[in-house]
Amino acid sequence: MISTYWQNIKSAFSTSLSGLKTTFKHFVEARHVHKPVGISSPDYFNQDKGIMTLSYPHESLPIPDNGRYKLHNEIDDCIVCDKCAKVCPVDCIDIEPIRAVSEIGKTSDGTSKRIHAAKFDIDMAKCCFCGLCTTVCPTECLTMTKSFDFSEYDVDDHTYSFATMTPLEILTKKKELEEFEASKKKTQEAAAPKTERKADSEPSAEKKKPAKPVFRPRPMIKKKKDGDA
Amino acid sequence: MEMLEILFYIIGALACISAGFILFTKNILYAAFALVVTLLCIAALYIFSNAEFIAVSQIMIYVGGIIVLIIFGIMLTAKIRDEKALVGSHNRFLAFASSAAIFVMLISVIGTINFTQYQAVTGSNLHKIGEGIMTDYLLPFELMAVLLLVALIGATAIASKKEGGTS
Amino acid sequence: MIPIELYFNLSAFLFAVGLGIVITRKNAIFVLMGIELMLNAANINFVAVSQSESGLLEGQFFALFVIVIAAAEAAVGLAIVLKVYSYFKTIDLDRVNELKG
């Protein structure tokens, strides 16, 4: 009974002092501040004392180059194959293709481009960062970048448009396609026998349908922000 | 009138007003806080009469101790919601008559006293009080200490929850 | 200096008020407060007299003892009030009228 009393006093003093010592050590070590050094740096584990906090907007840890954050589409390399939109589990990619009358160019890896992208929108507000779209992309034009800080005041601003075509270009391309289809039909009508004609005319009629909503005004046409910190 | 006297009248009036407030208020908690004001005013009057030690004792024991006890008593026996903090009064006529009679009697008796022999002096009397407590008034002082201890234990024993008066 | 009559008159008034509180109030704690007020009124007289030239410190000693004993009285008194409250569920002195506990 009595011995526990004295033991309590002893332990109270020793634990209090060790606690005070610990906190004072940290207080003194607050002279050191952690540098924004990434995990890839060899001296990442050498900074074991001092202030851990980074004053974030002013400084931030370097992101590895293979970070999986904001999606980016290199539209010059895109062949508008629509695979990414199909594989996306949350349907955040919205593509409107216009078939070109002829090959319009080549991507950097040599694939020929045959479809214009009238619209290539990615809604990053919906994106779940699974990265499936980047795996299926045949030309590797759709990639995930290391830019992670792209907060906006309006959720609509999270829709990023990668298509570079102007409304006028879209109209011209559509007209070109229509003319091409019409001329193709004529040549086909002229060349093909009558029985085949019916079967052939149907897909062309189908093709015409999506051409109807020629241009929808997009309120959120916005320059892609360069969010790399 | 000099400054000190004006101050005395103000404090005396404050003491009377707050005491009157205790008499007429219905809310018991307001009464307790009015009693705080009265007791503090009385402490100030002690300082006027060159009794600093008594004044501080008054603040310490009365205001810091007894009033806190009383407020605790009020809190444990009344609730702010169900109007129990409001307390009525009775025997008003009897009370008025007897207090007025006592007041008049006291005032008339005080009027007959010759106060000229009591000339106030200033100066420290703290050491005298200390010496007095340890010499001439040692027995009452010790008895007071014992009484306080007994009262403390008694109060705990009475207020403890156990039935049958053990402890 | 302040004439001693003033202290005495003030003390007489406070005593009368304290008496009034003790008589009119039904609540036990109110009555206790009235008693404290009366004790204080007496104390004022003791202290006022003790400032005289002959150094009658007896008045201050008496006041000191009164203050301390009032503390003891309040402690015991409030303990009793709490006990009464737990038994009668009221501290209205008119309704606490049974002797058999």
Next chain:
Amino acid sequence: MSTIIFFLPYLLIVVIFAVYGERKISAFIQDRLGPMEVGYYGILQSIADLLKLIQKEDIVPKAADKKLFLVAPILIFVIVFAGFSLLPVTSSWHGATAETGIFFLLAIVSLDVIGIIMAGWASNNKYALLGAVRSAAQIIAYEVPLTLSVLCVIVLTQTLDLQTISYQQGIWVNQVEPDSVNYLFGLMSIGIDITNVGGILSWNVVRMPFLFLVWVIFFIASLAECNRAPFDLPEAESELVAGFQTEYSGFRWSIIMLAEYGMMLLVSILGVILFYGSWNTPFPNIGSFKLAEWTGGLPGTTSGNILSAFWLISKTSLMIFLQMWVRWTFPRVRIDQLMSIGWKYLTPFALFFLLLCGVWRLLMI
């Protein structure tokens, strides 16, 4: 000249810097940066907070007792601030000449309960009332060891006047008590006269070395009196939201905060006066190096005033730092632990040291 004209602005400045300092100290102890955005290194953060608090609406809960609710914070502050009226600032500038200085300060500390209970009751909120009752129980319980530890010093100094106690701990003691002699450790039998050496050797903790342990008791009890961590049960935010201040907002809440920091400052200054030499310099006179005279300054002169105020303020700031350091080190104690620390450990030891101090005093004469 009244010390109020010094203490009112000083208290405000101390509160502003203490709030900032508390945030920074807590941040550094926890390896954080603390406020960084407002001003250089966040130095204007507490001023921004103050502006925010003043702008806020003064809300009175519907079920609250309006009059008491509005008065309570002001009462708390007034009571705490009354304590400052007695403290000395410099060697020749002191507050009210009260013979019963310390006794009055202890009374002030116990008066504070009234305001807290008033705030807790008037809020008409369970948490507020629980916090107020806890606070009252705690303050009354810890008044006993606090008073006893102060009494240990009083036994040695033989006076209740704060300015006399201050003079006794330096080389100017003969200005208030002619012909008194200070011996090393206060012991006449050692026979080393240090009346003219002064410095740290004449501080109360050195005059009676056991007073350091008494100061530990005083410090713990004063933490409990200020309701500061680890004894901040009345405002235990994890259980009682904010205790008796739950319902307060804006200006009135900042008044309560001001009173809390005022209480910290009050007990810090009191601790410095009683144990650590008040406004006296820590450097003693060594031979012809009159360090105590150079760094202390003759009372009454300009340099004396400035230097003594500097020593008092810097020592007090150190004490406040200590309080903050303790706050950010220890977790909150439980209510039963609190009571057992107060009654079973601090009070008996304070009584024992009181006896020891009495014996020491007998050796001093």
